[in-house]
Amino acid sequence: MSKTVTTEPTRRDFLYIATASVGAVGAAAVAWPIISSMNPDASVLAMSSTEVDLTPIAEGQIITVKWQGKPVFISHRTKKEIQEAENVKLSELPDPQPDSARVKKGKEEWLVVIGICTHLGCVPLGHEGEYGGWFCPCHGSVYDTSGRIRKGPAPLNLALPPYEFTSDKAIKIG
């Protein structure tokens, strides 16, 4: 009787691979505090600002970057999302602010907000909720495509970090 030899990875191999990559991530995560404690000046500098290349962010996509230990959402808004944000009556907003005050003039397709719910600090989920912006699953706050609070217990819009465009497709946060 012939024996079939299989080269398929076994379940055990998969578990091993998964464990190995978790290990690698863990090692990277602990490396940062050690490096930063060796060179406090450089670490303070690195923490104070974050440069982001916007080129890979497709229209309609939201990415999260870290700035000073906080999540920052960068949303490459579609025309529809921009229009929805601009067409809202300020009287309908719990924290009234026009969309134009939340984006840079001429760069309305880019919304940059701190990704921390203004209720109790959870990280809201992008492209969720009835206003197409963010939804915070902790207690049900709903934000629109300008990151403004529309429903739920959060009292304020998602905060705006200080940032500037360093070129047509790059920003520096902080």
Ligand code: FES
């Ligand atoms: S922390 Fe977001 S709704 Fe409570």
